[in-house]
Amino acid sequence: MSTTSRITATALAAAVGMTALAACGGPGDESADAKTVTLVSHDSFSASKSVLAAFEKESGYKVKLLPGGDAGKAVNQAILSKDNPQGDVFFGIDNTLLSRGLKEGIFSPYKAKGLSGVPAGLQLDKGEHRVTPLDYGDICVNYDRAYFEQHKLAPPKTFDDLVKPAYKGLLVTENSATSSPGLAFQLGTIAAYGNGGWQTYWKKLKANGVEVVDGWEQAYYERFSGSASGHAKGDKPLVVSYASSPPAEVKDMKTKPRQAPTGVATGTCFRQIEFGGLLKGAKNEKGGKALLDFLLSKKFQEDMPLQMFVNPALKDAKEPALFTKYGVTIDKPATMAPATITKNREQWIKQWSSLVLK
Numbered sequence: 251m252s253t254t255s256r257i258t259a260t261a262l263a264a265a266v267g268m269t270a271l272a273a274c275g276g277p278g279d280e281s282a283d284a285k286t287v288t289l290v291s292h293d294s295f296s297a298s299k300s301v302l303a304a305f306e307k308e309s310g311y312k313v314k315l316l317p318g319g320d321a322g323k324a325v326n327q328a329i330l331s332k333d334n335p336q337g338d339v340f341f342g343i344d345n346t347l348l349s350r351g352l353k354e355g356i357f358s359p360y361k362a363k364g365l366s367g368v369p370a371g372l373q374l375d376k377g378e379h380r381v382t383p384l385d386y387g388d389i390c391v392n393y394d395r396a397y398f399e400q401h402k403l404a405p406p407k408t409f410d411d412l413v414k415p416a417y418k419g420l421l422v423t424e425n426s427a428t429s430s431p432g433l434a435f436q437l438g439t440i441a442a443y444g445n446g447g448w449q450t451y452w453k454k455l456k457a458n459g460v461e462v463v464d465g466w467e468q469a470y471y472e473r474f475s476g477s478a479s480g481h482a483k484g485d486k487p488l489v490v491s492y493a494s495s496p497p498a499e500v501k502d503m504k505t506k507p508r509q510a511p512t513g514v515a516t517g518t519c520f521r522q523i524e525f526g527g528l529l530k531g532a533k534n535e536k537g538g539k540a541l542l543d544f545l546l547s548k549k550f551q552e553d554m555p556l557q558m559f560v561n562p563a564l565k566d567a568k569e570p571a572l573f574t575k576y577g578v579t580i581d582k583p584a585t586m587a588p589a590t591i592t593k594n595r596e597q598w599i600k601q602w603s604s605l606v607l608k
Contacts (some may be wrong), residue, residue, distance in 0.1 A: 284534060284537075285310070285311060285312055286311065286312045286313075286314050286534065286537070287311045287312070287313060287314070287337075287338050287339065287534050287537035287538055287540070287541050288313075288314045288315075288316055288336070288337030288338050288339070288533075288534070289313060289314070289315050289316065289337060289338070289339050289340075289341055289541060290316045290318060290324065290328060290335075290336050290337040290339065290340045290341070290529070291315065291316070291317055291318065291324065291340070291341040291342045292317065292318065292319065292320055292321040292323075292324045292341075292342040292430075293317045293318070293319055293320065293324075293465075293467060294342075294466070294467070294558060295315065295317065295341055295342060295558065296557040296558050297550065297553055297554075297557055298553050298557060301549060301550055301553045304549060305540075305541070305544045305550075308544075309537070309540045309541075309544070311534075311537045311540065311541070313541070314337070316336055316337050318336075319465065320424075320428060320429045320430065320464065320465035320466060320467070321342050321343070321344060321347065321429070321430035322347065322427065322428045322429050322430055322432075322433065322465075323428055323465075324340075324342060325340075325342075325343050325347050325350065325351055328340055328343075328351065328356050328529070329350070329351065329354045329356055332354060332355065332356045332529075332530065332531070333531070334531070335356075335529040335530065335531050335532060335533075336529075337529060337532070338528065338529060338532035338533065338534045338535065338537055338538035338541070339526055339527070339528060339529065339532070339538045339541050339542055339545075340356070340357070340526060340527050340529055341384065341524075341526045341545065342430075342524055342525075342526075343381065343524070343525050343526075343527065344430050344434075344522050344523060344524045344525065345374060345521075345522060345523045345525075345588060345591070346430055346433045346434050346437060346522065346591060346595070347430060347433070348374060348375070348381065348525060348588060349588055349589075349591060349592035349595070350592075350595070351381075351527075352375065352380055352381070353592075355530060356527075356529060356530055357380040357381055357527035357528060357529065357530060358380070358527075358528045358529070358530045358531075358532070358535070359378055359379050359380050359528075360379060360380075360382075360527075360528045360538075360539055360542060361379040362379075362382040362539075362542045362543050362545075362546045363543040363546065363547075364543065364546040364547060364548075364564065365379070365382065365546065367546075367564050367565050367566060368383050368546070368563045368564060368565065369563075369565060372386060372523050372563050374523065374525075374588055375525075380527055381525035381526065381527040382525060382526050382527065382542055382545070382546060383523055383524070383525055383563045384524055384525060384526050384545055384546060384551075384554075384562075384563050385523075385524045385551075385554055385558070385560035385561060385562055385563050386521065386522060386523045386524065386560065386561050386563060387492050387493065387494055387521075387522050387524075387559070387560040387561055388492065388493040388494075388519040388520065388521055388522065388580040388583045389431050389434035389435055389438065389490065389491070389492060389493075389519065389520045389521075389522050390490075390491070390492065390493045390514050390515060390516065390518050390519040390520075390578075390580065391406065391412065391421070391435075391488055391489070391490055391491075391514070391515040391518040392474070392476065392488070392489050392490075392491040392492075392495050392496070392512050392513065392514055392515070393405040393406070393476070393487055393488050393512065393513050393514075393515060394474070394475045394476030394487040394488075394511070394512060395476070395509075395510075395511055395512060395513055396476070396511065397475055397476070397487035398487065403416060405488075405513060405515065406488065406515050406518075407515050407516065407517045407518075408515065408517035408518060409438070409439055409442050409443075409451065409517065409518055411515070411517075412455060412458070412460075412488070412515075412518070413451070413454040413455055413457075413458050414458075415458070417458065417488065418458045418459045419458070419459035419461075420459075420486060420487050420488045421455075421458075421459075421460045421461065421486065421488040421489070421490075422460070422461040422462075422463060422469050422473040422474060422484070422486040422488070422489050422490070423435055423460060423461070423462055423463075423469065423489075423490040424462070424463060424464070424465055424466055424468075424469050424490055425462055425463065425464050425465070425607075426598075426599050426602045426603070427599050427602075427603055428464050428465060429464065429465045429466055430522070431466045431469075431490055431491065431492075431522075432462075432465075432466075432490065433595075433599070434520045434522050435490045435518075435520065436448075436452075436598065436599075436602055437520055437584070437586055437591065437598075438518060438519065438520035438584045439451055439452065440586070440598065441520065441584035441585070441586055442584060445594070449601060449605060452602065452605050452606055453605060455606075456605065456606055460606075461473065461486060462606060462607065466490075466491070469489050469490065469491075470489055470491055470495070472484055473485075473486045473489065474486055474487075474488075474489035474491075475487045476489070476499070476511060476512045477499070478499050478502075478503075478511065488515075492559060492560075493514050493516075493519060493577065493578045493579075493580050494555070494559040494560060494561070494573065494577045494578075495512060495514075495559060496510030496511075496512045496513065496514065496576050496577060496578065497510060497556075497559065497572055497573050497575070497576035497577045498559045499511050499512050499576075500572065500576045501556060501572060506572075509576070510576045513578075514578040514580075516578065516580060519580045519583040519584060520583055520584045520585070520586075521580075521583040521584070521585050523563075524560065526542055526545050527542075528542060546563070546564060548564060548566070548567055551563065551564040551567035552567045552568055552569075552570075554567075555569050555570055555573040556570050556572065556573060559573070559577075
Protein backbone atom coordinates (compact mmCIF):
# COMPACT_ATOMS: atom_id res chain seq x y z
CA MET A 251 0.00 0.00 0.00
CA SER A 252 1.33 1.14 -1.16
CA THR A 253 0.28 2.18 -1.83
CA THR A 254 0.68 1.60 -1.21
CA SER A 255 -3.93 3.26 -3.36
CA ARG A 256 -2.30 5.81 -5.08
CA ILE A 257 -3.86 7.42 -8.10
CA THR A 258 -3.35 10.88 -6.63
CA ALA A 259 0.31 10.31 -5.91
CA THR A 260 1.19 13.80 -7.14
CA ALA A 261 -1.85 15.55 -5.69
CA LEU A 262 -0.04 16.86 -2.66
CA ALA A 263 2.76 18.18 -4.82
CA ALA A 264 0.23 20.27 -6.73
CA ALA A 265 -1.54 21.38 -3.60
CA VAL A 266 1.37 22.33 -1.43
CA GLY A 267 4.35 22.42 -3.75
CA MET A 268 6.20 19.70 -1.81
CA THR A 269 7.44 22.41 0.56
CA ALA A 270 6.68 23.38 4.11
CA LEU A 271 3.18 24.75 4.42
CA ALA A 272 2.23 27.98 6.10
CA ALA A 273 1.50 27.77 9.80
CA CYS A 274 0.50 30.04 12.56
CA GLY A 275 3.80 31.24 13.95
CA GLY A 276 5.45 30.36 17.23
CA PRO A 277 7.51 32.52 19.52
CA GLY A 278 10.10 34.55 17.71
CA ASP A 279 13.02 32.93 19.52
CA GLU A 280 12.21 29.38 18.41
CA SER A 281 14.58 27.73 15.94
CA ALA A 282 13.38 26.71 12.47
CA ASP A 283 13.76 23.03 13.45
CA ALA A 284 11.53 23.50 16.47
CA LYS A 285 8.74 24.96 14.34
CA THR A 286 8.99 22.39 11.52
CA VAL A 287 8.04 18.72 11.60
CA THR A 288 9.31 16.60 8.71
CA LEU A 289 7.27 13.69 7.37
CA VAL A 290 9.27 11.10 5.43
CA SER A 291 7.08 8.94 3.20
CA HIS A 292 6.70 7.06 -0.04
CA ASP A 293 5.80 9.13 -3.10
CA SER A 294 2.11 8.33 -2.81
CA PHE A 295 1.43 10.19 0.42
CA SER A 296 -1.28 12.76 -0.18
CA ALA A 297 -3.58 14.90 1.93
CA SER A 298 -5.92 17.80 1.36
CA LYS A 299 -4.24 21.17 1.75
CA SER A 300 -6.97 22.27 4.15
CA VAL A 301 -6.48 19.21 6.35
CA LEU A 302 -2.74 19.75 6.76
CA ALA A 303 -3.35 23.46 7.25
CA ALA A 304 -5.71 22.59 10.11
CA PHE A 305 -2.96 20.61 11.82
CA GLU A 306 -0.54 23.48 11.37
CA LYS A 307 -2.98 25.97 12.80
CA GLU A 308 -3.78 23.79 15.80
CA SER A 309 -0.22 22.72 16.55
CA GLY A 310 1.93 25.66 15.47
CA TYR A 311 4.20 23.37 13.43
CA LYS A 312 4.94 23.64 9.73
CA VAL A 313 4.81 20.34 7.86
CA LYS A 314 7.67 19.52 5.51
CA LEU A 315 7.11 16.53 3.24
CA LEU A 316 10.07 14.41 2.15
CA PRO A 317 9.00 11.72 -0.36
CA GLY A 318 11.45 8.89 -0.96
CA GLY A 319 10.19 6.84 -3.91
CA ASP A 320 8.21 3.64 -3.65
CA ALA A 321 7.66 2.24 -0.16
CA GLY A 322 10.46 -0.30 -0.46
CA LYS A 323 12.97 2.36 -1.45
CA ALA A 324 11.75 4.77 1.21
CA VAL A 325 12.13 2.14 3.94
CA ASN A 326 15.61 1.22 2.68
CA GLN A 327 16.64 4.87 2.80
CA ALA A 328 15.25 5.27 6.32
CA ILE A 329 17.37 2.30 7.41
CA LEU A 330 20.51 3.61 5.72
CA SER A 331 20.07 7.03 7.36
CA LYS A 332 18.96 5.78 10.80
CA ASP A 333 21.99 7.32 12.58
CA ASN A 334 21.03 10.71 11.15
CA PRO A 335 17.31 10.48 10.28
CA GLN A 336 16.00 12.59 7.43
CA GLY A 337 12.90 13.59 9.35
CA ASP A 338 10.73 13.14 12.41
CA VAL A 339 7.94 10.77 11.31
CA PHE A 340 7.89 8.01 8.71
CA PHE A 341 4.65 7.19 6.90
CA GLY A 342 4.12 4.15 4.71
CA ILE A 343 5.97 1.14 6.08
CA ASP A 344 3.59 -1.78 5.66
CA ASN A 345 3.17 -5.30 7.02
CA THR A 346 5.37 -6.78 4.28
CA LEU A 347 8.34 -4.64 5.35
CA LEU A 348 7.51 -3.89 8.98
CA SER A 349 9.72 -6.48 10.62
CA ARG A 350 12.75 -5.16 8.76
CA GLY A 351 12.20 -1.61 10.00
CA LEU A 352 11.63 -2.85 13.55
CA LYS A 353 14.70 -5.09 13.47
CA GLU A 354 16.85 -2.18 12.29
CA GLY A 355 15.53 -0.05 15.16
CA ILE A 356 14.49 2.99 13.14
CA PHE A 357 11.47 3.86 15.33
CA SER A 358 11.02 5.16 18.88
CA PRO A 359 8.05 3.84 20.89
CA TYR A 360 5.04 6.14 21.07
CA LYS A 361 1.40 5.29 21.74
CA ALA A 362 -0.57 7.67 19.54
CA LYS A 363 -3.79 9.23 20.78
CA GLY A 364 -6.81 7.49 19.28
CA LEU A 365 -5.15 4.08 19.07
CA SER A 366 -7.98 2.54 21.08
CA GLY A 367 -10.24 3.23 18.08
CA VAL A 368 -8.17 0.98 15.79
CA PRO A 369 -9.15 -2.72 15.42
CA ALA A 370 -6.80 -5.08 17.23
CA GLY A 371 -6.16 -6.96 13.99
CA LEU A 372 -4.37 -3.93 12.55
CA GLN A 373 -2.15 -3.38 15.60
CA LEU A 374 0.80 -5.59 14.69
CA ASP A 375 3.16 -3.93 17.20
CA LYS A 376 0.62 -3.56 19.98
CA GLY A 377 2.98 -4.44 22.81
CA GLU A 378 5.66 -1.87 22.05
CA HIS A 379 3.90 0.80 19.93
CA ARG A 380 6.93 1.49 17.77
CA VAL A 381 4.54 2.00 14.86
CA THR A 382 0.94 3.14 14.56
CA PRO A 383 -1.50 1.52 12.07
CA LEU A 384 -2.91 4.26 9.85
CA ASP A 385 -4.64 2.55 6.90
CA TYR A 386 -5.19 -0.71 5.11
CA GLY A 387 -6.05 -1.91 1.62
CA ASP A 388 -5.88 -4.92 -0.64
CA ILE A 389 -3.27 -5.42 -3.35
CA CYS A 390 -5.02 -7.00 -6.35
CA VAL A 391 -4.74 -7.26 -10.11
CA ASN A 392 -6.78 -4.50 -11.77
CA TYR A 393 -8.07 -4.75 -15.32
CA ASP A 394 -9.02 -2.34 -18.09
CA ARG A 395 -12.69 -3.06 -18.79
CA ALA A 396 -12.62 -1.50 -22.27
CA TYR A 397 -9.80 -3.77 -23.42
CA PHE A 398 -11.59 -6.94 -22.41
CA GLU A 399 -14.90 -5.79 -23.85
CA GLN A 400 -13.25 -4.90 -27.16
CA HIS A 401 -11.48 -8.24 -27.33
CA LYS A 402 -14.56 -10.17 -26.15
CA LEU A 403 -12.42 -11.75 -23.46
CA ALA A 404 -13.52 -12.34 -19.89
CA PRO A 405 -11.16 -10.63 -17.44
CA PRO A 406 -9.18 -12.89 -15.11
CA LYS A 407 -10.47 -13.56 -11.61
CA THR A 408 -7.77 -15.67 -9.96
CA PHE A 409 -4.04 -16.31 -9.90
CA ASP A 410 -4.67 -19.46 -11.95
CA ASP A 411 -6.26 -17.39 -14.69
CA LEU A 412 -3.18 -15.19 -15.09
CA VAL A 413 -1.05 -18.05 -16.44
CA LYS A 414 -3.58 -19.07 -19.09
CA PRO A 415 -2.63 -18.46 -22.76
CA ALA A 416 -5.54 -16.03 -23.21
CA TYR A 417 -3.76 -13.54 -20.93
CA LYS A 418 -0.26 -13.93 -22.35
CA GLY A 419 1.69 -10.65 -22.29
CA LEU A 420 -1.12 -8.68 -20.66
CA LEU A 421 0.12 -8.25 -17.07
CA VAL A 422 2.54 -5.74 -15.57
CA THR A 423 3.64 -6.05 -11.95
CA GLU A 424 6.14 -4.36 -9.68
CA ASN A 425 9.55 -5.58 -8.56
CA SER A 426 9.29 -7.44 -5.24
CA ALA A 427 12.67 -6.10 -4.15
CA THR A 428 11.81 -2.42 -4.61
CA SER A 429 8.04 -2.13 -4.37
CA SER A 430 5.63 -2.95 -1.55
CA PRO A 431 2.74 -3.76 -3.94
CA GLY A 432 5.10 -6.01 -5.87
CA LEU A 433 6.13 -7.81 -2.69
CA ALA A 434 2.51 -8.07 -1.54
CA PHE A 435 1.55 -9.65 -4.86
CA GLN A 436 4.36 -12.18 -4.49
CA LEU A 437 3.21 -12.96 -0.94
CA GLY A 438 -0.29 -13.47 -2.27
CA THR A 439 0.98 -16.13 -4.65
CA ILE A 440 2.92 -17.78 -1.83
CA ALA A 441 -0.23 -17.84 0.30
CA ALA A 442 -2.11 -19.39 -2.61
CA TYR A 443 0.42 -22.02 -3.72
CA GLY A 444 2.52 -22.62 -0.63
CA ASN A 445 6.25 -22.45 -0.04
CA GLY A 446 6.77 -25.40 -2.34
CA GLY A 447 4.58 -24.27 -5.22
CA TRP A 448 4.89 -20.53 -5.74
CA GLN A 449 8.19 -20.83 -7.65
CA THR A 450 6.54 -23.06 -10.26
CA TYR A 451 3.70 -20.57 -10.53
CA TRP A 452 6.09 -17.68 -11.22
CA LYS A 453 7.93 -19.72 -13.85
CA LYS A 454 4.58 -20.11 -15.60
CA LEU A 455 3.79 -16.41 -15.16
CA LYS A 456 7.15 -15.45 -16.64
CA ALA A 457 6.61 -17.82 -19.57
CA ASN A 458 3.23 -16.14 -20.05
CA GLY A 459 4.93 -12.78 -20.60
CA VAL A 460 4.57 -10.90 -17.30
CA GLU A 461 6.37 -7.53 -17.35
CA VAL A 462 8.17 -6.26 -14.24
CA VAL A 463 8.86 -2.57 -13.48
CA ASP A 464 10.42 -0.90 -10.45
CA GLY A 465 7.39 0.66 -8.76
CA TRP A 466 3.65 1.17 -8.66
CA GLU A 467 3.58 4.58 -10.32
CA GLN A 468 5.48 3.32 -13.37
CA ALA A 469 3.28 0.25 -13.60
CA TYR A 470 -0.02 2.08 -13.22
CA TYR A 471 0.62 5.44 -14.87
CA GLU A 472 2.94 4.38 -17.67
CA ARG A 473 2.30 0.74 -18.54
CA PHE A 474 -1.36 0.13 -17.65
CA SER A 475 -3.83 0.87 -20.46
CA GLY A 476 -6.69 1.64 -18.07
CA SER A 477 -5.22 4.65 -16.26
CA ALA A 478 -7.19 7.75 -17.24
CA SER A 479 -4.57 9.96 -15.63
CA GLY A 480 -1.58 8.08 -16.99
CA HIS A 481 1.39 10.06 -18.25
CA ALA A 482 1.63 7.73 -21.23
CA LYS A 483 -1.00 5.25 -22.35
CA GLY A 484 0.44 1.80 -21.76
CA ASP A 485 -0.46 -1.41 -23.55
CA LYS A 486 -0.95 -3.66 -20.50
CA PRO A 487 -4.63 -4.17 -19.62
CA LEU A 488 -3.69 -5.93 -16.35
CA VAL A 489 -1.74 -4.30 -13.52
CA VAL A 490 -0.98 -5.06 -9.89
CA SER A 491 -2.65 -2.24 -7.96
CA TYR A 492 -5.34 -1.88 -5.29
CA ALA A 493 -8.95 -2.91 -4.77
CA SER A 494 -9.59 0.79 -4.16
CA SER A 495 -8.04 1.99 -7.42
CA PRO A 496 -11.33 2.01 -9.43
CA PRO A 497 -12.89 4.92 -7.49
CA ALA A 498 -9.73 6.92 -8.13
CA GLU A 499 -10.42 6.64 -11.86
CA VAL A 500 -13.92 8.04 -11.32
CA LYS A 501 -13.07 10.82 -8.88
CA ASP A 502 -12.41 13.59 -11.41
CA MET A 503 -15.07 12.61 -13.96
CA LYS A 504 -17.73 15.31 -14.31
CA THR A 505 -20.37 12.74 -15.20
CA LYS A 506 -20.03 9.69 -13.00
CA PRO A 507 -20.43 6.35 -14.84
CA ARG A 508 -22.51 3.39 -13.71
CA GLN A 509 -19.31 1.51 -12.95
CA ALA A 510 -15.63 2.40 -12.88
CA PRO A 511 -13.63 1.93 -16.11
CA THR A 512 -11.34 -0.47 -14.27
CA GLY A 513 -12.20 -3.64 -12.38
CA VAL A 514 -10.58 -5.91 -9.81
CA ALA A 515 -9.66 -9.59 -10.05
CA THR A 516 -10.92 -10.41 -6.57
CA GLY A 517 -9.15 -13.77 -6.37
CA THR A 518 -5.70 -12.17 -6.51
CA CYS A 519 -5.78 -9.97 -3.39
CA PHE A 520 -3.40 -9.65 -0.44
CA ARG A 521 -4.15 -7.48 2.63
CA GLN A 522 -1.73 -4.58 3.19
CA ILE A 523 -1.59 -2.52 6.41
CA GLU A 524 0.35 0.75 6.48
CA PHE A 525 1.94 2.28 9.55
CA GLY A 526 3.54 5.50 10.70
CA GLY A 527 6.24 5.83 13.31
CA LEU A 528 8.36 8.34 15.19
CA LEU A 529 11.88 8.09 13.79
CA LYS A 530 14.52 7.38 16.42
CA GLY A 531 16.77 10.41 16.82
CA ALA A 532 14.15 12.79 15.41
CA LYS A 533 15.20 16.43 15.75
CA ASN A 534 11.64 17.42 16.62
CA GLU A 535 10.31 14.55 18.71
CA LYS A 536 7.53 16.65 20.25
CA GLY A 537 6.33 17.76 16.83
CA GLY A 538 6.60 14.21 15.54
CA LYS A 539 4.33 12.91 18.29
CA ALA A 540 1.81 15.66 17.55
CA LEU A 541 1.87 14.74 13.85
CA LEU A 542 1.35 11.04 14.58
CA ASP A 543 -1.64 11.92 16.75
CA PHE A 544 -3.03 13.95 13.88
CA LEU A 545 -2.50 11.18 11.32
CA LEU A 546 -4.74 9.00 13.48
CA SER A 547 -7.31 11.74 14.04
CA LYS A 548 -10.78 11.55 12.50
CA LYS A 549 -10.08 14.64 10.38
CA PHE A 550 -7.10 13.08 8.65
CA GLN A 551 -8.51 9.55 8.56
CA GLU A 552 -11.68 10.67 6.77
CA ASP A 553 -9.58 12.59 4.24
CA MET A 554 -7.48 9.53 3.33
CA PRO A 555 -9.88 7.49 1.17
CA LEU A 556 -10.10 10.05 -1.67
CA GLN A 557 -6.49 11.19 -1.30
CA MET A 558 -4.57 7.92 -1.15
CA PHE A 559 -7.43 5.51 -1.89
CA VAL A 560 -6.94 3.39 1.19
CA ASN A 561 -9.26 2.39 4.01
CA PRO A 562 -8.81 4.36 7.24
CA ALA A 563 -7.56 2.43 10.25
CA LEU A 564 -9.86 4.29 12.63
CA LYS A 565 -13.09 2.33 13.12
CA ASP A 566 -15.42 5.32 13.31
CA ALA A 567 -13.93 7.22 10.36
CA LYS A 568 -16.56 7.53 7.62
CA GLU A 569 -15.64 6.60 4.06
CA PRO A 570 -16.94 8.85 1.25
CA ALA A 571 -19.81 7.55 -0.88
CA LEU A 572 -17.72 7.62 -4.07
CA PHE A 573 -15.08 5.46 -2.40
CA THR A 574 -17.56 2.84 -1.26
CA LYS A 575 -19.69 2.88 -4.44
CA TYR A 576 -16.88 2.32 -6.92
CA GLY A 577 -14.41 0.49 -4.68
CA VAL A 578 -14.40 -3.27 -4.22
CA THR A 579 -14.69 -4.91 -0.82
CA ILE A 580 -12.54 -8.02 -0.54
CA ASP A 581 -14.14 -10.38 1.94
CA LYS A 582 -11.35 -12.93 2.11
CA PRO A 583 -8.01 -11.41 1.10
CA ALA A 584 -4.89 -13.52 1.44
CA THR A 585 -2.95 -12.78 4.61
CA MET A 586 0.25 -13.96 6.19
CA ALA A 587 1.53 -13.88 9.75
CA PRO A 588 4.17 -11.18 10.26
CA ALA A 589 6.48 -13.78 11.80
CA THR A 590 6.28 -15.87 8.62
CA ILE A 591 7.11 -12.84 6.49
CA THR A 592 9.99 -11.95 8.81
CA LYS A 593 11.46 -15.44 8.63
CA ASN A 594 11.25 -15.85 4.86
CA ARG A 595 11.04 -12.43 3.18
CA GLU A 596 14.67 -11.94 2.16
CA GLN A 597 15.01 -15.50 0.92
CA TRP A 598 11.73 -15.27 -0.99
CA ILE A 599 12.76 -12.00 -2.65
CA LYS A 600 16.11 -13.50 -3.70
CA GLN A 601 14.37 -16.57 -5.13
CA TRP A 602 11.84 -14.41 -6.93
CA SER A 603 14.57 -12.19 -8.39
CA SER A 604 16.50 -15.20 -9.62
CA LEU A 605 13.40 -16.74 -11.20
CA VAL A 606 11.85 -13.64 -12.77
CA LEU A 607 14.55 -11.07 -13.43
CA LYS A 608 17.24 -13.27 -14.93
